[in-house]
Amino acid sequence: MKEYKIIIVIPAGRKRYLEILIPNILSQDGWDELHIWKNTSEPIDVQYIDSLKILDSRILIIEPPRLEPYGARTIGQFFHYCTDKNTVYIRFDDDICYIEPGLVEWLAAVRWAKKEYFLISPCVINNSVASFFLQEENKLKFNYESKISFNCLDSIGWRDSTFAYDLHNYFLDNSVNEFRFPPKELPSMRFSINCISWLGEEFNKFNGIVPDGVDEEEWLTNIKPAEINKKNLILGDKLCCHFSFYTQRKYLDNTEILEKYKKIIPKKYDYLIVGSGFFGSTFARLATDAGKKCLVIDSRNHIGGNAYTEKINNIDIHMYGPHIFHTNNKEIWDFVNKFSSFNNFILSPKVRHNDKLYSLPFNMNTFYELWGCTDPQEAKNIINSQKPIFDHLPKNLEEQALSLVGKDIYNLIIKDYTAKQWMTDPKELPAFIIKRLPLRFTFNSNYFDDRYQGIPVDGYTKLFENMLDGVEVILNVNYFNNKETLNNLTNKVVFTGKIDEYFDYEFGELEYRTLDFIHEVLDIENYQGTAQINYPDPEIPWTRIIEHKHFNKTNSDKTVITKEIPTIWSKDKVPYYPINNDKNNEIYKKYREKADLLPDVIFGGRLAEYQYYDMHQVIGAALKAARIHLA
Numbered sequence: 159m160k161e162y163k164i165i166i167v168i169p170a171g172r173k174r175y176l177e178i179l180i181p182n183i184l185s186q187d188g189w190d191e192l193h194i195w196k197n198t199s200e201p202i203d204v205q206y207i208d209s210l211k212i213l214d215s216r217i218l219i220i221e222p223p224r225l226e227p228y229g230a231r232t233i234g235q236f237f238h239y240c241t242d243k244n245t246v247y248i249r250f251d252d253d254i255c256y257i258e259p260g261l262v263e264w265l266a267a268v269r270w271a272k273k274e275y276f277l278i279s280p281c282v283i284n285n286s287v288a289s290f291f292l293q294e295e296n297k298l299k300f301n302y303e304s305k306i307s308f309n310c311l312d313s314i315g316w317r318d319s320t321f322a323y324d325l326h327n328y329f330l331d332n333s334v335n336e337f338r339f340p341p342k343e344l345p346s347m348r349f350s351i352n353c354i355s356w357l358g359e360e361f362n363k364f365n366g367i368v369p370d371g372v373d374e375e376e377w378l379t380n381i382k383p384a385e386i387n388k389k390n391l392i393l394g395d396k397l398c399c400h401f402s403f404y405t406q407r408k409y410l411d412n413t414e415i416l417e418k419y420k421k422i423i424p425k426k427y428d429y430l431i432v433g434s435g436f437f438g439s440t441f442a443r444l445a446t447d448a449g450k451k452c453l454v455i456d457s458r459n460h461i462g463g464n465a466y467t468e469k470i471n472n473i474d475i476h477m478y479g480p481h482i483f484h485t486n487n488k489e490i491w492d493f494v495n496k497f498s499s500f501n502n503f504i505l506s507p508k509v510r511h512n513d514k515l516y517s518l519p520f521n522m523n524t525f526y527e528l529w530g531c532t533d534p535q536e537a538k539n540i541i542n543s544q545k546p547i548f549d550h551l552p553k554n555l556e557e558q559a560l561s562l563v564g565k566d567i568y569n570l571i572i573k574d575y576t577a578k579q580w581m582t583d584p585k586e587l588p589a590f591i592i593k594r595l596p597l598r599f600t601f602n603s604n605y606f607d608d609r610y611q612g613i614p615v616d617g618y619t620k621l622f623e624n625m626l627d628g629v630e631v632i633l634n635v636n637y638f639n640n641k642e643t644l645n646n647l648t649n650k651v652v653f654t655g656k657i658d659e660y661f662d663y664e665f666g667e668l669e670y671r672t673l674d675f676i677h678e679v680l681d682i683e684n685y686q687g688t689a690q691i692n693y694p695d696p697e698i699p700w701t702r703i704i705e706h707k708h709f710n711k712t713n714s715d716k717t718v719i720t721k722e723i724p725t726i727w728s729k730d731k732v733p734y735y736p737i738n739n740d741k742n743n744e745i746y747k748k749y750r751e752k753a754d755l756l757p758d759v760i761f762g763g764r765l766a767e768y769q770y771y772d773m774h775q776v777i778g779a780a781l782k783a784a785r786i787h788l789a
């Protein structure tokens with residue numbers, strides 16, 4: 159247990175540099191807080207800085223103090239916030255583009271131990287005074303115009319952009335060990351404060367106030383230490399890199415240097431997993447078990463994707479529609495059972511038409527309810543006699559359904575339901591939507607045929623919590639709002655969001671069916687006596703009502719129902735069902751081809767693969783991806 163707190167501070171301006179610095183800092187161990195001083199009014203930078211606080215609970219955004227307008231002039235005013243006792247402060251310029259692993263903990267420890275010094279700095283690549291020492295120690299073995307002087311505004315070390323360019327390249331081509339030098343005490347003199355550390359207690363003595371009108375660098379490195387008769391120290395045991403002084407910026411910004419630094423950011427994670435649904439969570443579990451470090455993010459305020467459940471009155475509410483787990487695959491069943499026990503729920507929905515109830519899926523119970531027939535052969539004969547004979551292949555959904563189940567079942571149960579679900583007349587819908595309509599000639603109303611079926615006894619959310627045990631998860635983060643920073647934290651990305659959004663809709667938008675869910679808590683014990691009733695009749699806006707307590711036979715004097723209402727799709731709505739028609743499949747194919755060219759991104763799940771997957775299929779796909787990528 160260390161006796162002091164470590165607070166990192168950054169006078170923050172430019173997004174393009176911070177996108178490199180922040181992942182560098184996040185990959186460092188041992189620090190307690192990161193204070194980002196909002197030192198800009200550029201909307202794009204301000205928005206970026208604000209978006210950072212969600213990435214790590216240790217990040218605090220410090221609003222500009224006193225002086226207006228914002229800008230470089232105000233940096234001095236922020237030191238007022240850096241005076242806590244028992245605290246080591248480490249300040250990085252916002253364009254520090256590389257921090258050697260372990261630097262923060264090491265610098266803080268030395269800083270705490272060597273209280274006699276006012277400021278302590280590590281070696282900073284591209285800092286004039288550090289360059290002077292590197293030159294003195296014969297560490298800069300490349301050609302430059304003339305000798306670097308012991309002056310922080312040196313014409314080579316500070317002003318010369320081609321020197322900075324060569325220095326960066328020389329650093330990038332060599333090991334960090336080539337740049338070590340022994341400690342250097344500084345006499346009272348100005349030096350560039352690209353990375354400095356101080357004791358909160360020391361700054362507390364003058365309340366952290368840098369006098370108005372005095373350059374804060376001159377004051378902190380020269381005037382103040384001279385006044386209290388303290389020295390500053392540069393330690394050459396570890397280093398960080400500073401991209402550029404304003405004198406060099408125009409030149410360096412037009413080079414490949416920053417891109418090169420992006421490539422050497424120490425990566426905090428092996429995998430960034432975008433989306434905590436079944437694909438993301440399954441992959442995260444397997445990767446973590448394989449010794450990989452994972453970060454899972456989700457733009458929603460909860461884990462579990464569409465399978466998420468929430469407890470209301472002790473009842474697990476399936477917030478995005480009813481989710482019944484079913485599979486024939488033992489490996490998948492065993493996998494999910496590691497994270498939750500399952501009950502033996504079997505779905506047997508009803509359909510309500512003209513105030514009469516019929517059984518689903520279509521089976522002898524339905525045929526009895528429709529026609530009073532008890533003989534399977536009789537039911538078959540009725541259905542066959544009602545099937546129209548076309549002299550062509552079914553041209554639309556209506557023809558397809560009629561040719562599969564005949565007119566009674568189609569008219570009573572399918573026609574209006576489908577029209578409501580798709581918000582389109584079935585005559586206008588393509589035939590492929592209904593590939594088969596299984597008819598059962600037994601008295602068996604079990605919706606799914608699979609060998610293993612059920613619902614997690616404590617709800618899906620608990621299952622996901624167990625699955626993600628020991629995995630870092632950040633909620634309310636949209637990948638696209640922080641893409642560059644998040645990518646810089648990791649070696650590989652597992653992406654389970656919309657593939658068209660990933661490629662910025664370059665080939666057009668993919669379409670989905672979407673729904674509104676209306677949840678109602680009712681002051682009665684039992685509303686409909688079963689988990690699911692479908693409503694085909696056109697005058698009723700919802701397609702089905704779910705009564706959640708029946709999934710788990712929960713005892714409660716209240717009940718919660720959900721009405722599911724199809725709504726028109728637009729990009730800002732939640733995408734539920736992909737519409738795999740020719741047009742969308744063509745667009746998807748183009749995105750897929752692009753995706754296949756990205757070796758460091760794994761696209762998985764129903765949105766990234768643009769196909770309807772049941773839960774067991776998503777888990778199966780994630781197990782397969784893990785076998786390939788974690789092998």
Ligand SMILES: Cc1cc2nc3c(=O)[nH]c(=O)nc-3n(C[C@H](O)[C@H](O)[C@H](O)COP(=O)(O)OP(=O)(O)OC[C@H]3O[C@@H](n4cnc5c(N)ncnc54)[C@H](O)[C@@H]3O)c2cc1C
Nearest residue numbers: 433435436437457463464479482637655763764771772773
């Ligand atoms: C109404 C309905 C009922 C269903 N019923 C059943 C059923 O009974 N049985 C069954 O087996 N299956 C059912 N399913 C299918 C089941 O929901 C899916 O198989 C499963 O949820 C897919 O998991 P996923 O991980 O691919 O996607 P999702 O569960 O959608 O997870 C993707 C996650 O990624 C997040 N995300 C997306 N973009 C971003 C971004 N840019 N930044 C950060 N996060 C992002 C999303 O917020 C989401 O949490 C049903 C689906 C629906 C819509």
